[in-house]
Amino acid sequence: MFPFCINIATFLLRLCSFECGKVSAFITKKEKKDVIDGDDLKAMRKNAGISQELMARKLECDRKTISNYEQGVSDIKSKQLFRWLMLCKIDTRALLNEIRQISGSLNRHDVSKLQDDEK
Structure with a gap:
């Protein structure tokens, strides 16, 4: 198995910063270690x-x-990234479980306080 490790919390932050399904292009060299390139x-x-x-x-x-994805010419869409990981037999269960926990937590709490998301 390919020794592939990713900081799930950092990946989630990056995932939340996707714009129109694409990874934001402004990543510093210091942050490079926290993203999949x-x-x-x-x-x-x-x-x-x-x-x-x-x-x-x-x-x-x-x-x-x-x-283009591999050369960094264009950014991979989030759906394609997850499919890529699965096709390469990268275990995404921990990441998906954490996303579901976050989603479930938001659904259980009063989300009406997040009005700025609805504007």
């Missing part, structure tokens, strides 16, 4: 024995898009 995507894909062509078919895009 193109080199990480490529390493995961290669470790799983998946070609760019096969990954493109699985994600329903073209090979050039995969290349």
Whole structure:
């Protein structure tokens, strides 16, 4: 198994900062260690024995898009990132469980105080 570790809380913060499903482009070098970048995507894909062509078919895009993600030319959409992780056999259960806990917690509390989200 590919030794892949990610700080879940940091990933969630990054996930919450997605704009229109894309990762924000303003990440400092110091923060680089807390995000998944193109080199990480490529390493995961290669470790799983998946070609760019096969990954493109699985994600329903073209090979050039995969290349652009891996070279950092374009940002991967959040849905595609999760599919990428699953295709590469990266265990996302802990991350998904934490997201569900947060979601459930918000649903149990008075969310009416979050009016600025609805404007």
